[in-house]
Amino acid sequence: MSAPRPPHLPTTLDCITCGLCIPTCPTWQQTGRESQSPRGRVHLMRAHQEQRLPLDAVYAQEMEDCLVCRRCESVCPAGVSFGALMETTREELVQAGYRAKPSMRWLLAQVRHRKRLHWGMGLLGWAQRSGLVRHMGTLAQAMPAVPPSSEREPLPDFAGAHSPRVGEVWLLEGCVMPELYGRVNRAAMRLLQRVGYDVRVPKPRLCCGALHAHAGEGDVARNLVRGWVQLLEDVGAPDAIVSTSAGCGAHLAELPRILASDPDLARRAEALSNLVIDASAFLARRENLERLRPLLNPLPEAWLPLAYDDPCHLCHGQQVRVQPRELLDAIPGVHRVELLEAEACCGSAGLHSFAHPEAARTQLASKLVDLEQSGAATLVTANPGCHMQWETGQRTSTAPRPVRHLMEVLAASLG
Amino acid sequence: MPSPALAQDLRALLGPQGFLEAHPQRLSYESDALGLVAQVPEWVLLPSDTQQAAECMRLLAREGVCVVPRGAGTGLSGGATPVAGGVSVVTTRMRKILDIDPVNRLARVQAGVVNVELSRAAARHGLFYAPDPSSQMACTLGGNVAENSGGPHGFKYGQTSRHVRGLVWVDARGEIIDQSDARLDPVGLDVLGLWIGSEGMLGLVTEVVLDLLPSPEVSESMLAIFGSLQAACEAVTELIASGLQPSAIEILDKLTIDAVEASVFAAGYPKDAEAVMLMDLDGSPAEVRELGEQLETILKAHGSRELRRATDPEQRRRLWAGRKGAYGAMGRLAPDLYVADVVAPRTRLAEIVALSTAICAELGLPCANVFHAGDGNLHPNISYDRRDADQVRRVLLAGQRIMAACVERGGTLTGEHGVGLEKRDAMCMVFRDEDLAVQERVRQALDPGRRMNPGKMLPVRGCREMRTRSPYLPGMKEYDA
Numbered sequence A: 001m002s003a004p005r006p007p008h009l010p011t012t013l014d015c016i017t018c019g020l021c022i023p024t025c026p027t028w029q030q031t032g033r034e035s036q037s038p039r040g041r042v043h044l045m046r047a048h049q050e051q052r053l054p055l056d057a058v059y060a061q062e063m064e065d066c067l068v069c070r071r072c073e074s075v076c077p078a079g080v081s082f083g084a085l086m087e088t089t090r091e092e093l094v095q096a097g098y099r100a101k102p103s104m105r106w107l108l109a110q111v112r113h114r115k116r117l118h119w120g121m122g123l124l125g126w127a128q129r130s131g132l133v134r135h136m137g138t139l140a141q142a143m144p145a146v147p148p149s150s151e152r153e154p155l156p157d158f159a160g161a162h163s164p165r166v167g168e169v170w171l172l173e174g175c176v177m178p179e180l181y182g183r184v185n186r187a188a189m190r191l192l193q194r195v196g197y198d199v200r201v202p203k204p205r206l207c208c209g210a211l212h213a214h215a216g217e218g219d220v221a222r223n224l225v226r227g228w229v230q231l232l233e234d235v236g237a238p239d240a241i242v243s244t245s246a247g248c249g250a251h252l253a254e255l256p257r258i259l260a261s262d263p264d265l266a267r268r269a270e271a272l273s274n275l276v277i278d279a280s281a282f283l284a285r286r287e288n289l290e291r292l293r294p295l296l297n298p299l300p301e302a303w304l305p306l307a308y309d310d311p312c313h314l315c316h317g318q319q320v321r322v323q324p325r326e327l328l329d330a331i332p333g334v335h336r337v338e339l340l341e342a343e344a345c346c347g348s349a350g351l352h353s354f355a356h357p358e359a360a361r362t363q364l365a366s367k368l369v370d371l372e373q374s375g376a377a378t379l380v381t382a383n384p385g386c387h388m389q390w391e392t393g394q395r396t397s398t399a400p401r402p403v404r405h406l407m408e409v410l411a412a413s414l415g
Numbered sequence B: 001m002p003s004p005a006l007a008q009d010l011r012a013l014l015g016p017q018g019f020l021e022a023h024p025q026r027l028s029y030e031s032d033a034l035g036l037v038a039q040v041p042e043w044v045l046l047p048s049d050t051q052q053a054a055e056c057m058r059l060l061a062r063e064g065v066c067v068v069p070r071g072a073g074t075g076l077s078g079g080a081t082p083v084a085g086g087v088s089v090v091t092t093r094m095r096k097i098l099d100i101d102p103v104n105r106l107a108r109v110q111a112g113v114v115n116v117e118l119s120r121a122a123a124r125h126g127l128f129y130a131p132d133p134s135s136q137m138a139c140t141l142g143g144n145v146a147e148n149s150g151g152p153h154g155f156k157y158g159q160t161s162r163h164v165r166g167l168v169w170v171d172a173r174g175e176i177i178d179q180s181d182a183r184l185d186p187v188g189l190d191v192l193g194l195w196i197g198s199e200g201m202l203g204l205v206t207e208v209v210l211d212l213l214p215s216p217e218v219s220e221s222m223l224a225i226f227g228s229l230q231a232a233c234e235a236v237t238e239l240i241a242s243g244l245q246p247s248a249i250e251i252l253d254k255l256t257i258d259a260v261e262a263s264v265f266a267a268g269y270p271k272d273a274e275a276v277m278l279m280d281l282d283g284s285p286a287e288v289r290e291l292g293e294q295l296e297t298i299l300k301a302h303g304s305r306e307l308r309r310a311t312d313p314e315q316r317r318r319l320w321a322g323r324k325g326a327y328g329a330m331g332r333l334a335p336d337l338y339v340a341d342v343v344a345p346r347t348r349l350a351e352i353v354a355l356s357t358a359i360c361a362e363l364g365l366p367c368a369n370v371f372h373a374g375d376g377n378l379h380p381n382i383s384y385d386r387r388d389a390d391q392v393r394r395v396l397l398a399g400q401r402i403m404a405a406c407v408e409r410g411g412t413l414t415g416e417h418g419v420g421l422e423k424r425d426a427m428c429m430v431f432r433d434e435d436l437a438v439q440e441r442v443r444q445a446l447d448p449g450r451r452m453n454p455g456k457m458l459p460v461r462g463c464r465e466m467r468t469r470s471p472y473l474p475g476m477k478e479y480d481a
Helices: A010-014 A026-031 A038-049 A057-064 A071-075 A082-095 A102-111 A114-130 A138-142 A176-180 A182-194 A210-214 A218-235 A246-252 A263-275 A279-283 A286-295 A312-318 A322-329 A357-374 A384-395 A406-414 B004-018 B023-027 B050-062 B115-123 B141-147 B191-195 B229-241 B254-261 B285-301 B313-324 B326-332 B346-362 B389-408 B433-446 B463-469
Strands: A167-172 A197-200 A240-243 A276-278 A306-308 A378-381 A403-405 B067-070 B087-090 B097-101 B106-110 B164-170 B176-179 B204-211 B218-226 B248-253 B275-283 B306-310 B336-339 B367-372 B380-384
Touching (some): A010 A038, A010 A082, A038 A057, A038 A082, A038 B023, A071 A312, A182 A279, A240 A279, A246 A276, A246 A384, A276 A279, A279 A286, A286 A322, A322 A406, B050 B087, B050 B164, B050 B176, B050 B204, B067 B141, B164 B191, B254 B313, B326 B336, B346 B389, B380 B389, B433 B463
Parallel strands (some): A378 A403
Antiparallel strands (some): B106 B204
């Protein structure tokens, strides 16, 4: 079902061309090219909308190269919603026939089907263990090691709170998360139970559609949202919907915006958006942190110091910066150091690292230097894409450091 | 129109990353931060060092192609607007800090280094680079040289020209002129003086040698809150007359405060204030303490209802981020913003600020004032929508009238944004044809073909002629019949 076209990018007019965003942009840093900067891209969007610029392959490429890290939004004094503009632009490009590479489209088609993804990952894991993966395509080779199937079990539908019980939350399982980092979701579940929440993982297990929206597959994303809205209305609202993935959280928290073309659905989705919260922000709420703090024990000495790297869609997408640090600092005896550019993108950026492996490697390189200089023994992140990307970087490092999700670190500290 | 053979040679020289010929890529360079004027360049060239830039210029000279140099494109006067049939040569791939010499306190940078990057690098040696235009997060040092940029701290430390010790540039023929040995600075004709502020008409700067200053022992920011803009201006006039020397004195009016406080750079300026004055005090602890007391007395005498002082770096950063993001924050009011850049005698600040607001009101335009009060550099900001032709007409007229009013009262056209395209004809308010002819002769001597940034800064028609044809233009110099 095709939704009506969204209103035609009126927000490009918010940009006053001051240019403060330019140096923060990863693609500009690599190329120095105006059309690879946020201001340049907005300028082209506006030119297109003013019918001075037809869609062509070069325009499509300049838009496609963007990581949608949204760091430009964090420095934009005029408040341009760049991420939203880019999603609308890409949707328009897809509709005009400028579609992503077949391998990316294939990947997008897989992630929203939990069963297919599970089987595919099983197959990939087998290929990795048997060495067959060396004869497969570059996409398969770029994938991280698939954990054994015991670690890829889906989450239970329900896990009861430790007493005293204070409420009920849903845990968003995600798509890649349960397949590659099931332990993160289980850690989050444990933490939530321990601070007094019943944790429900309602069925059907739906994909949030963030990757589809970023890639311009708006119809797919909107259909998934419909599923979510229905689910919420059928099951009844919990106290919060907790996400362990910054990308999913940022997307679901902004539903009314991406649904602007469908006011009825947007209104219904608002209830959903208001409930979605990142696990770090939820656990750092005062009442939760007070219950969590006494449960935390010192971490193994070898893990310290920790460095937290802000996932883009947590710091730029949800303005969650302080909470993860507060949680880490609540661990007794912890030693935490700051990375020089913690808010710069690591190059993962959803499917970007698969679509543009070369650019993603360049992007990661300076982050690896920052990590080295920080002296940290553990890199802490809060998003599966960043997790993968950092692990890729550690594989080629001379002094590899473990990469852990914030939830894993906290759960380890529960003892 | 440059030939395909030339394109081929440039492509071979610069590669696909450095030679842009696709329409969307060129289109993104059609304007700098003055969106009112636009022209798509034939090609865009991004050389990566001096040698490559010189090679580019030699090739372009072969066919007499006009060249518009460009840095980050944050200029507000149209200085980097491309010319029809010409190319833009952009320095954003020349972003290396080549050397920092902490002993002699000198830095050598490529022209495309972003202003704030140099300050960051210098901070590791306990040094800083003083000129800090509000766009310092994005603007390039090469662009700062071309425009002789200032910034809030220009009040104490002076503009870019006070900090440049050497330059390497490429002229229109592709010759490299190396004037970068800091020892040569005082010897011979002051060529650097001629070059700084030449807005790209004398060549393309590729390397800059700059003075770094030792970071002050103590820095403190002070925010004075006023119930009237007039009172804030009068306080500035008096504290300057008393010989006090904070390193920066900035004023933001109510409209500006509202825009800033709604943005990501919200600095905690009180929304019920009519004006805030932001100052920096630096020096030894005793100096800062004494200066603080003296300022306090004057500010209170002029009715400042509250004084906030900050020494914590994070608090200071926040106070200043609000000021520096003010221009962009105006994007919340309307799609476009015209920023005037006049300089007023500091004894008449209040009068000229009130006058600018009145001029805008008469033309039915909103006017927000945010300015470097310390050096009298006013920025009346007029929000508008460039899609409305009549608004554009009124905005330009307001700009012209504000300049004329300022010149009439002993001020001048531009403090730091340059003349570019936007104020080119207004040069006739402050110069006669005979004066401008000298500037034109200097330019001819260094660029006989007049291929470097043609049509900028120097009026293309005589002032006498313009005055005769457009007698309604306010402020044009009088000529004897």
